[in-house]
Amino acid sequence: MALRKLxxxxxxxxxxxxxDQFLTExxxxxxxxxxxKGKARKLVVAGAVYLNGRRVRIASKELIPGARVELFVDSExxxxxxxxxxxxxxxxxxxxxxxxxxxxxxDKPAGLPTQPTLDEARENLFAxxxxxxxxxxGQADPYVGLHHRLDRDTSGVVLFTKAREANAGVAxxxxxHGARKVYRALTRLPGSGSASGFASGHGAPVEGQFANEWTxxxxxxxxxxxxxxxxxxxxxxxxxxxxxxxKVLERLSGGLHIEARPLTGRTHQIRVHLAEGGLPxxxxxxYGAPRDSASRVxxxxxxxxxxxxxxxxxxxxxxxxxxDFLQCLNQLRRRExxxxxxxx
Numbered sequence: 297m298a299l300r301k302l303x304x305x306x307x308x309x310x311x312x313x314x315x316d317q318f319l320t321e322x323x324x325x326x327x328x329x330x331x332x333k334g335k336a337r338k339l340v341v342a343g344a345v346y347l348n349g350r351r352v353r354i355a356s357k358e359l360i361p362g363a364r365v366e367l368f369v370d371s372e373x374x375x376x377x378x379x380x381x382x383x384x385x386x387x388x389x390x391x392x393x394x395x396x397x398x399x400x401x402x403d404k405p406a407g408l409p410t411q412p413t414l415d416e417a418r419e420n421l422f423a424x425x426x427x428x429x430x431x432x433x434g435q436a437d438p439y440v441g442l443h444h445r446l447d448r449d450t451s452g453v454v455l456f457t458k459a460r461e462a463n464a465g466v467a468x469x470x471x472x473h474g475a476r477k478v479y480r481a482l483t484r485l486p487g488s489g490s491a492s493g494f495a496s497g498h499g500a501p502v503e504g505q506f507a508n509e510w511t512x513x514x515x516x517x518x519x520x521x522x523x524x525x526x527x528x529x530x531x532x533x534x535x536x537x538x539x540x541x542x543k544v545l546e547r548l549s550g551g552l553h554i555e556a557r558p559l560t561g562r563t564h565q566i567r568v569h570l571a572e573g574g575l576p577x578x579x580x581x582x583y584g585a586p587r588d589s590a591s592r593v594x595x596x597x598x599x600x601x602x603x604x605x606x607x608x609x610x611x612x613x614x615x616x617x618x619x620d621f622l623q624c625l626n627q628l629r630r631r632e633x634x635x636x637x638x639x640x
Contacts, residue, residue, distance in 0.1 A: 299368045302326050306363040315340055315347070316355040318365065327369065335374060341418075342407060343449070343579075343592065344368050351581055385419045387428035393453060394613045398462040398606050400425065400440075401613045404454045406592045406620065410445040425456055444470050444561065449579070452479070452597025452615045465605020470561060476601040479556040479566055480545075480617065482594035482624055483575040484585060509543045512569040516562045527582065528564040530572060538562040540569045548628040551578065566595060578624065596621050 304322050306313075319336035337355040339345055345352055345367040347359075359365075385408055394401040402425060404410065409420040422442050429438040441457035443466045455475075457466050469475040517535030518526040539559040546553035552575065556566045564583070570576060571583035579590030601612040617625070 299370055300327075302367050302369060304365045306359045306361055306365065308361045310359050310363075311361050312358050314355065315345065315352065315357040315359060315365070318359055319345070319367070322365075323369075327374070329374070331374065339367060339369065339374075385424055387421075387424040389432075393615060394611065395458075398457060398459045399455060399466070399604070400429070400458050401453060401455050401600065403615045404446055404451055404597075406449050406451040406618065409448045410454060411442055421454060422456070429458070441466070443467060444475070446597055447564070447567075447593070447595075449593035450479075450595045450597060451618050451621070453477075453600040453613055454597070455600060455602075455613075462605050469602050469605060473559055473561075474602055477558055477561075477597060478599040478601075479558070480596045480598050480621070481554045481556055481566065481570065482578045482590070482621070482628065483552045483554055483570055484578065484589065485550055485552060485575075507544075509541070511539070511541050512573070513537070513539045514569075516565065516568060528562070528568050530568070536560070536562050538565050538569070540566055542570075546629075548625075551628045553625060553628075567593070590624055591620055594621055594624055 302323075304318075304326075306318065310318055316333055316337040319339065320331060320333045323331040323336060340355040340357075341353055343351055343353055345365065347357065348364050349366075385405070387402070391403045391405075392400060393403050402421065404421050408424075409418065411422050412418075412420050422440060426438055426440045429435060429440065439458060439460060441460070441463050443455060443457065443463075446452060446454055455466065457463055514530045514537075515532070515535035516528050516538045517531040519529035519531075537560060541557040541559065543555045543557075544552055545555050554570070554575070556570075558565050567577055567580055567583050571580070571585075576583050576585035578585055578594040580593045580595075581589070596617055597615060598617070599612060599614050601610070603609070604611055
C-alpha cells in the first residue's frame with residue numbers, strides 16, 4: 297500500500313464550506329481521478345484527515361479561511377473500492393457470535409458506531425442488527441435492546457437483547473459488574489512515542505520497571521471538550537471510580553501486546569488508563585499516540601463472559617482478533633518501527 301500525503305490551505309471562498317465538500321472539490325485534481333462526496337466523507341470518518349494538525353472525523357465540519365487540511369490517501373484503493381466501500385455496512389450471519397430467543401451477541405467491526413448518532417445517515421451497529429433480524433426472520437420491526445457500547449474504532453463483542461423479558465437481567469449484569477470483559481490492545485513502549493500530557497504514572501509500568509501484571513484504580517472525569525468529544529482523564533474529585541487489570545502478553549520491538557480486564561465500564565477507560573501510564577494505544581492520537589501510528593485505535597473486545605439472565609447458564613463469547621489487528625501485531629513482531637501499522 298502506497299500512502300500519499302496531501303496538504304491544502306483553505307481560501308476565503310471556502311469559508312463555512314463543509315469538509316467533505318472541500319475534499320470533493322480538491323481531491324480529483326490532486327489525485328488525477330474522480331472522487332465522490334461519499335468517498336471523501338469516508339476518508340474523514342476513517343480518520344485519514346487532519347485539520348490544523350488535529351484529526352477530525354466530522355465530515356460536515358465547517359471550514360474557515362487559512363486552515364490547513366492534510367490527509368493520507370491510497371489512491372489505488374480509493375479508485376478500486378467504490379462498489380464495496382460506498383455500500384452501507386451489512387450485518388451478516390458470520391458476525392453473529394451467539395444467539396438464542398433472548399440475546400444476540402455480534403462481532404462489531406472497527407469504524408462503526410455502536411448506536412445511532414446525530415447524523416441520521418450514518419451507519420451504526422444497532423440499526424444493522426435490526427435490519428439483519430428483520431430480513432432474516434421476516435419481521436417488520438424486530439425488538440433490539442442496547443445495553444453496552446464500544447467506541448467507534450474499537451472492534452469486538454457487543455451484546456444486544458432480542459426480548460424485553462431479558463432487559464432487566466442484562467442491565468443488572470452490567471450495572472453490577474457481572475459481565476466480565478477482556479480486551480486486547482497494542483501500545484507504544486514508554487519513551488518510544490509521545491504521550492505528552494498523559495504519562496502521569498497512575499499504576500502502569502514505566503521504562504525499566506515493567507511488570508507482567510498491574511492494576512489501575514482511580515477516578516475518571518471529563519477534562520476538556522463538549523459532549524462526546526470530551527477528553528477523559530483521571531480527576532481528584534467529582535469523577536467515577538474506574539478499575540482495570542492489565543497483563544503483558546508479548547513484549548515487542550517498540551510496543552506491547554496487552555490484555556486488559558476492565559472491572560468498571562467508564563468512557564474511554566482502557567485508553568486513558570494506558571495513556572496516563574505512558575502506554576498510549578497505537579492509533580489513538582486522541583490520547584497521545586503519534587499521528588498515524590496505526591490505521592485505527594488498536595483495541596479489541598476479545599471476550600464477554602456472563603451468566604445468562606434467563607436460563608442461568610454460564611456463557612463465554614469469543615471474538616477472534618480482526619485482520620487489521622493481526623497485521624499490526626505481526627508487523628510489530630517483525631519491525632522496530634511501530635508506525636509501520638499505518639502502512640499495512
